[in-house]
Amino acid sequence: MARARSEERRAEILRAALEVIAERGYRGASLASVAERVGLTQQGLLHYFPTKEALLVAVLDERDQWDTGGAGLSTAAWRMDLLASLVEYNAMRPGIVQTFSALLGESVTDEHPAKEFFTQRYALVREGMAAALRMEYGERLPGGLTPEQAAPLLVAVLDGLQYQWLLDPGSVDMPGAFRDFLTLLRPE
Amino acid sequence: MARARSEERRAEILRAALEVIAERGYRGASLASVAERVGLTQQGLLHYFPTKEALLVAVLDERDQWDTGGAGLSTAAWRMDLLASLVEYNAMRPGIVQTFSALLGESVTDEHPAKEFFTQRYALVREGMAAALRMEYGERLPGGLTPEQAAPLLVAVLDGLQYQWLLDPGSVDMPGAFRDFLTLLRPE
Incomplete structure (x- = not known):
């Protein structure tokens, strides 16, 4: 149950990151703006993705998995x-x-x-x-x-x-x- | 004479801007770093290009003119x-x-x-x-x-x-x- 919730939250973060990167590019995107979009604190987001780079690679991998x-x-x-x-x-x-x-x-x-x-x-x-x-x-x-x-x-x-x-x-x-x-x- | 000098300086600024954009992208580039590369103050650079956007468009136009x-x-x-x-x-x-x-x-x-x-x-x-x-x-x-x-x-x-x-x-x-x-x- 907690695991399913965590998976869902992870997917939600990836979607938000996609949006923010589309709008501002990766260099212009901040973890704070991704966190804000999913209603997490930046600290909360770091629990799922410890760095901005980790989040970026997850976004790219996820897209190839889908496709x-x-x-x-x-x-x-x-x-x-x-x-x-x-x-x-x-x-x-x-x-x-x-x-x-x-x-x-x-x-x-x-x-x-x-x-x-x-x-x-x-x-x-x-x-x-x-x-x-x-x-x-x-x-x-x-x-x-x-x-x-x-x-x-x-x-x-x-x-x-x-x-x-x-x-x-x-x-x-x-x-x-x-x-x-x-x-x-x-x-x- | 002064005009030739100014044209030369302008070309120098465009070359420096090309380098800085290649290294950091446009969003990561600053007028200050371009100015520094050609030995100008930021104020001095603004005399040639009043905004970062103006500099960008000049770089893009210049490349098409060359090509x-x-x-x-x-x-x-x-x-x-x-x-x-x-x-x-x-x-x-x-x-x-x-x-x-x-x-x-x-x-x-x-x-x-x-x-x-x-x-x-x-x-x-x-x-x-x-x-x-x-x-x-x-x-x-x-x-x-x-x-x-x-x-x-x-x-x-x-x-x-x-x-x-x-x-x-x-x-x-x-x-x-x-x-x-x-x-x-x-x-x-």
């Missing part, structure tokens, strides 16, 4: 139609996309606590995407590209479209543009 | 081989790419002073890229895509590859990956 149905990135079997659905889904949750995009942007500044997380994540994701592309489209993609050459492009399109869409949702059809990209990758 | 040879984005005639060269060039100036990527990331947070700049810039760039694609590859690209459909993908690949490359330059060959993408776009 892979709890499988985690390393074992997730990606499929192109599932990816297209994930992009459709993301277009309905700008807050999550905003948090992720703001953090990715910050992570390239010096000594950012999310830098290691993103570096490892991208290595895993590129590997997973290459495997998925090979499984679906075989060894040679259009233009003679290998799955390993196409994987970083696939990841770049996913990330890059998010920025254009967040800045101007009325002008950029993110899910449609992603489907266009898959058309380019599909062998004739 | 388009002074032509500005709206009139720049893009060509795919020039774009590939620009990506090669960017791979030799990680500081500039880091500043731009950090700012793009921050710009999607609430009420960021660069949001309007990036929104307008991307609309212009997509338009310019669509015109360039039409000029070089004609009305139909692989997969039946129009130049207008391919343009946001081209921009997304440029931005997305920068993040992957900044996080892990040893694993991501940014210029090579961009050339791979151009191979996908080129009609048979």
Whole structure:
């Protein structure tokens, strides 16, 4: 009972942290503002997450767990139609996309606590995407590209479209543009 | 003479601002730290740029002026081989790419002073890229895509590859990956 309550509170804190990061970025976010949003004292929040960094990593991990149905990135079997659905889904949750995009942007500044997380994540994701592309489209993609050459492009399109869409949702059809990209990758 | 000196000082301030933003992001950067780097008092800096926002917009404008040879984005005639060269060039100036990527990331947070700049810039760039694609590859690209459909993908690949490359330059060959993408776009 106490355990269930604590899990619930933890999830509530992660949601509040997502919101605050989306609004102010990680560097602009404070533990105090997250605590306030869930009606805890800062001391109370530290019981769940001892540092701001710990909270950040938990937010990032949690998102990947959700998106892979709890499988985690390393074992997730990606499929192109599932990816297209994930992009459709993301277009309905700008807050999550905003948090992720703001953090990715910050992570390239010096000594950012999310830098290691993103570096490892991208290595895993590129590997997973290459495997998925090979499984679906075989060894040679259009233009003679290998799955390993196409994987970083696939990841770049996913990330890059998010920025254009967040800045101007009325002008950029993110899910449609992603489907266009898959058309380019599909062998004739 | 005084005018030349002032222009020179202005350029020096913009370079320092680029460095400070690359290291700390725009929200983490202060006018004081930029002033210190060029040996000015904060009051002296305010003579050139009255606000932090004014300095930011000057930095962003200056970069686009450099990259388009002074032509500005709206009139720049893009060509795919020039774009590939620009990506090669960017791979030799990680500081500039880091500043731009950090700012793009921050710009999607609430009420960021660069949001309007990036929104307008991307609309212009997509338009310019669509015109360039039409000029070089004609009305139909692989997969039946129009130049207008391919343009946001081209921009997304440029931005997305920068993040992957900044996080892990040893694993991501940014210029090579961009050339791979151009191979996908080129009609048979």
